[in-house]
Amino acid sequence: MRLLFRDGVKAIAAAIALSGLGVAAHAQDDGARVYQLAPVGAQNVTAFLVNKRGNERPEPGSISPGTEIDTDILVLRYARTFDLAGRPLTPFVIVPTGEVRSTGAPRSTGFGDMQIGASIGLIGAPALSPQAFAAFKPGFGLGLLGRVYFPSGAYSATKPVNLGSNRVSYQLGLPMVYAAGRSYRDPALTSFEVLPTLTFYQANRDPFGADRSAKDPLFSVEAHLTRNLSRRVWLSADMLYRLGGETKTDGARDHNGTHGWSAGGSVAFPLVSASSLIFTYEHVIERSDDGPDGWFFRTALVAPF
16 A cells, blocks of 8 residues: 555656646647646646746736837736546646836836636546546647636736736647657656647726727647657757737737747756756747747746645
8 A cells, every 4th residue: 555655746747747747828838748648636836937028028928019028027826626527637726927118118016816617528538537537648749728807917007018917818828749759657658638729808998098908819729849858857849839919909910920930948856855847948939020020038946835
């Protein structure tokens, strides 16, 4: 019994270390191994430090062409996996805080927009106990992701750039993964992930210098090719494509839609106990003339309990 318990704890720790269980939260993508299968009962707190430079606002899919925007935020996320009718359900809550600075404008500081969401496994992703998870042979998996961004962040209509968006937005996604290995604990595990998402936005009825700002849906696809170097050390090559998100201010189009490719990489290391440290760097490599530009660096501390 003691051996089974120890193996179960190790399985949970390995699953969390492998997946990172982190959401980008005002960065650019959700990241590698976020939606890989995890055992029922796995829970963690993740702290992200995100440093972002370029022409993108904190709100996903929002850019200001010709403007230099610096964003520095700390993000806290809690997630736990449950068994819902034989499928793994992982609800999460995200709370960011920090500041954003832009050219010739006052800085915006405080809390960012809170996020609440969940992912659920649909194909190739059964709800598993820690013991069953340790022996599960991975393959193709498909899930469903849903997320709501709430307008709880710092916002002032007198500032052109804010931490908060002053609008509700909704995101749907289909996380897909193909993993090759004897199990998710395999020290040679290799995985390829694709995550298409579509984000819809309500109107901002108190925008800077206007009465109403509407926003087109944003389509994005991120992909990650990952490889374990050991059970808790892995590397990832990351790619992101985004299209849409143009705003209309008082009915007039602003010609600020997002259209571009970003690329980068991630590396994960074990820290104390079962915790892990994940570093991610990504840079825009191709874009339209007025598309997104710049880079971001993310440090994530993943602490299971």
